[in-house]
Amino acid sequence: MNNEKIEQILNEHQGQPGALIKVLMEIQEENHWLPREVLVQVSEKLEVPLSRVLRIATIYKTFSLTPKGRYQVNICTGTACQVRGAQQVLEEVQKLTGIKPGETGPDMKFSLETVNCQGCCSLGPLVEIDGKTHGKTAPAEIADALKKYE
Amino acid sequence: MSEIIIQIDGREVAAEEGMTVLNAAQKAGISIPTLCYLETLEPYGACRLCTVEVEVRGRTNLVAACLYPVEKDLIVRTRTEKVDRIRKVILELLLAHAPEARGLKMQEYAEEYGADKNRYEKEPSFCIQCGLCVRYCAEVKKKNAICFVNKGPSREIQFIPEIASKECWNCTECFPLCPTEYLQGLFVLTKALAFPSAPMGPSVEE
Numbered sequence: 001m002n003n004e005k006i007e008q009i010l011n012e013h014q015g016q017p018g019a020l021i022k023v024l025m026e027i028q029e030e031n032h033w034l035p036r037e038v039l040v041q042v043s044e045k046l047e048v049p050l051s052r053v054l055r056i057a058t059i060y061k062t063f064s065l066t067p068k069g070r071y072q073v074n075i076c077t078g079t080a081c082q083v084r085g086a087q088q089v090l091e092e093v094q095k096l097t098g099i100k101p102g103e104t105g106p107d108m109k110f111s112l113e114t115v116n117c118q119g120c121c122s123l124g125p126l127v128e129i130d131g132k133t134h135g136k137t138a139p140a141e142i143a144d145a146l147k148k149y150e
Numbered sequence: 151m152s153e154i155i156i157q158i159d160g161r162e163v164a165a166e167e168g169m170t171v172l173n174a175a176q177k178a179g180i181s182i183p184t185l186c187y188l189e190t191l192e193p194y195g196a197c198r199l200c201t202v203e204v205e206v207r208g209r210t211n212l213v214a215a216c217l218y219p220v221e222k223d224l225i226v227r228t229r230t231e232k233v234d235r236i237r238k239v240i241l242e243l244l245l246a247h248a249p250e251a252r253g254l255k256m257q258e259y260a261e262e263y264g265a266d267k268n269r270y271e272k273e274p275s276f277c278i279q280c281g282l283c284v285r286y287c288a289e290v291k292k293k294n295a296i297c298f299v300n301k302g303p304s305r306e307i308q309f310i311p312e313i314a315s316k317e318c319w320n321c322t323e324c325f326p327l328c329p330t331e332y333l334q335g336l337f338v339l340t341k342a343l344a345f346p347s348a349p350m351g352p353s354v355e356e
Contacts, residue, residue, distance in 0.1 A: 040312065050310050051288065051297030058299040 005030050006038060010045040017048045020056060024063055032068040032111075069104045069111040071149045073097075074128040078117030081124035085139070089125045090114065092139035096146055109149070156224040165220040172200055172215040175228065182228055183237065183259050185244075185329045186280035187216045191289050196280050197244070199259070201236050203227040212236065234263060241265035244278045248330035251276075256329055276334045277307060283324035283335055293317050296324065296338075309342035 009026045013019040023042055028034060034057055043050040057063045075081075075090050094100060097110050104111040118126055123135030127142065134145050154165050158175050165174035170193060175182050185197040193216045200215040205225040212233070215226075227233065241260050245267035251257065260267065279298075284307060287296050295313040298305055309318065318339055325335040 049288070049294035050313065051284075051294040054299055054308070054310065055297050059301045 006041070010041060014045050015047055017046055020046055020048055020053065021060075024053075024057060028063055032070070032072075033064040033066060036065075067104060067108065069108050071110050071130040072128075073110050073112050073130075073146075074115045074118075075101075075112070076116070076118050076124065076126040076128075077114045078121065078124075080117070080121035081126050084124040086125040088139045089127060089137050089142055092142050093127070093146070096143055110146075154220050154222055154224075156220050156222075156226060158226040159228055167220070169220050170216055171202060171204065171213070171218045171220060171224075171226055174220050175215065175226070180228060182215050183255075183262075184216060185255060185259075185278065186282060188282060188286070188327065191282070191285045193217050194281055194285060197240070197278065199237055199240055201233060201240070203230050203233055238263040238265050242267065242269045246270040246272050247275050247278050249274055251330040253329040253331065275306070276331050276337075278330055279305060279307075280329055282327040282329070283307060286324050286327055291317075291321060291323065293321070307338055309339045311342050311346035314339060315343055 006027055009023055009030070013023050020042070023046060024034065027038060027042070031038070039053050039057060040050060042048070043053045046053075057065060073093065075086060075093060077086050077090070090101070093112060097105055097112060099105045099110065099112050101112050101114045115128075118128065118133075120126060120133070120135065123133070125137050127134045127137045127145070129145060130149060134142075137145070152167050154167060156163055156165055156171075156174060158171075158178060158180050161178065161180070163174055163178040163180075165177070169177075172182055172184065172187065172193075182200045182202065184200045186194050187200065195214045195217040198214055201212055202215045202218075203226070204211055204213050204218065205227075206221065206223070215228075237259075241256070241263055242265045244256070245251065245260060245265060246269075248256070249267045249272050259265070281298070284296050284298055288294050293313060294310070295317050296307055296309045299308045300306060322335070325332050328334050
């Protein structure tokens, strides 16, 4: 965890309750997840009750209260991707990484998630790794794509 | 404060500006069922049991009486067939979450409106999400020791162990507020203190 960076984000918005979501998003971006201690810090620095911080942090899917891997793997299971074989891609990724959707590997490398339509159905089946979109993926090709991330 | 005359169930009722329909009705001695309303708290409109029919300039609409402000020439009907039917279904849906609710109000209302607690598939969480405990803690006690977490079907109340361990045993004022079960608060509090790092919801593991 990059404590200095989190400290810096918090200091920038000290005493600004309105910046809550922005601060949480920045920390999420930096740290990939929101540990409990950080939420308590956010509550103290921004002068927001911890109850509200928790409510906001649990209501949005952007925020994760569990540790996440370095690379987020999102597999689209929307209708179009489903028809184009997203299930086979998902199974292949599960086999390669050893984790199921919603889980993070013990080496903290990948976090797997299934998502709904990403809005580019013509590229299906769609796999998004660390923010980069991989279109028209085939189960046989996905291993090469995953190898690039260390 | 200017006085506004409104009509509730055919009776002329005097109300002040800024009052809600519920306040006006209570002042005139007309009862409207409520579960999530408490005088000391801001109106919340969670349970919708106070649904009434209002008529403004010939248009009728269904609104929550605890939130709807009075206005000139407002006509309110609290017991039409439609309103009764809506309240019955609301009660049935709430009873699916708390079928054995020992809170007197809920049992009384269920009888009055003929609500069948077995109508919908049961999901006994004992919480109807009225938010009374959460709002009482935040607005009256100003401790914020209990909050709502998650959303949709997994939304639930949760005590914050960091605050609850210091404040709650000396207070416990939110327990009797619960419309379903006094022990609900106790259970959630004990759970939070016994397992401070317990999961935030079904989909999250720590």
